[in-house]
Amino acid sequence: MPVNEHLPRQARAIALCAAAMCADGDTIILCGADADAMTDFLIDKHLRILTNSLRAANRLALLSENEVFFTGGMLHAGDALTVAPDLDFIQGYSADRVFIGIGGLSLRGLLASDDNEAQATRLLIAQADEVVVLAASSQLAGKGGLLICGLERVSCLITDYHISAASLHMLLDAGIAVRLVATLH
Template identity: 40%
Template sequence: MDQRHRHKQLLRLLAEHGAAPIPRLAAWLGVSAATVRRDIRLLDTADQLHRTHGGARRIEPAIARPWQGATFEEAARVHVERKRAIARRAAALCADGDTLLIGSGTTTFHMAGFLAGRRMRVVTNSFAIARALLASGDSDVILSGGKVYPAQGVILSPFDTEAVQYCHADRLFMGAHCLAALGVMEADALLIGAGRRLVHQAREVVVLADSSKFGKRGGMFLCALDRIARVVTDTGAPDAGVQMLERAGIEVDVVPPDAPAPAACMLPRAGPH
């Protein structure tokens, strides 16, 4: 096992287990304790993990409880032109009759406008997406159950109802806190729980990530890159980030941002009001 692959496996193990001593990591990886010790030292220097006495632990983001992520309206005003272009390309991947899982987020929200008039089944945990689809098209819309976070316009922990558990979708569209060599990262443990369930319920997983999502540090592991079929991003994405995804066998669609629109155009509301 070469060093690059070993580092990726080590980070994945810590993402799954939280922390582990050197002997256990060495056994899992099938290498010597001295090799793991060197790897931990290098990855700690690169801020990819925390070195502990006799082992290592994953980097955890600072998470407040209850969940206090940016409000939907705040996030909707950031990188709007990138998000609309990405959402347009994502919607073009869909066909009438498809079953879609669409995660919450302001990039995935913009898909609703481009799916207007289509006939498909859509399962989502976003008030804004459900409202927009019901108002503009003929799709069947299933809104998941769970705890409501009105400011963020999301329901968590979702996707536990029977209607969703037994759903196998053609595609899952989801956002991300960041994309890294380890995989798709999210900023909050509540989002992780929902996302991990969903990635196994779709034939194809598509990540919508504007160029600001490359190069971020921190976050919590959601899934490995080998679970992702396609990433849609914008022309601002760094070449190194795109090449990283392509080396992992991911198809990458790069689209130019839309022209700036009037400030009031397509600003969504978060809650069911």
């Protein structure tokens, strides 16, 4: 049984769509707990993966042939993520895309509610050619007081069909590709 099977079907559908964007040989970054959901769908791939998630690093290292790197830094025990990652190590890394979760969305950009999380996410975003956001539609209305990055930095957002018309128009007007997924059964 996949370890992430307990996740809501919506999160698994978003993760499956995100994993389908990864081709063998790609270099990717998994940032945050939302990106953890992708691990079940990356096991059979051959990728180079950097992550700040202890759970994702452990699962992928044990069950796949992916090359897995861990950001290091201070471990935030509640969600098994590192914050304040090793800056020198991160800056030497270059990725095709980074997959991130967010606390909210505004006209100014992607939002977080935790300063350490926002800083770590900014560092990881800077190392990737493309930024892919994984967010259930309910997360898009979330509020966070900390700006992670502007909308111009986002390439794609994957969400469910319950996205509001206002959020969808805001994303499309910003030139962001939006992928809508149905819930897995």
